[in-house]
Amino acid sequence: MHDPLSAGRRLASRAIALQAGATALAALAFLAHSAPSALAAAVGGGALVAGNAASAFMALGGGVQPAGAAMGRLLAGVVLKWAVVFAVLTLGLAGLKLPPLPMLVGVLAATLAFVLAQLLKR
Secondary structure: OOOHHHHHHHHHHHHHHHHHHHHHHHHHHHHOOOHHHHHHHHHHHHHHHHHHHHHHHHHHOOOOOOHHHHHHHHHHHHHHHHHHHHHHHHHHHHHOOOOHHHHHHHHHHHHHHHHHHHHOOO
């Protein structure tokens, strides 16, 4: 029996794990510069990790549904993802006063890891 939802959940879990690993590597690379830079890279990548986890939970959490409801969940997942990402980045920049360049590098590392996970979806 073929279950496309479980395949989607596995792919989302793999992508999130790969993003978390890339974020950790970016944070470790910036640790040589300073602790706030490493924290900024971790917050930047963590924003995408949290956003994609929330999106996957929203989009894939409802089970088998009619097409309209499934599309609604996908759209709500994307909106939730970007709301989480912008909230965490705003908190890091305005609330914690972290440096923006390492944060951007963390976001970039997590994004590239997500693209890599989508390309290697075996």
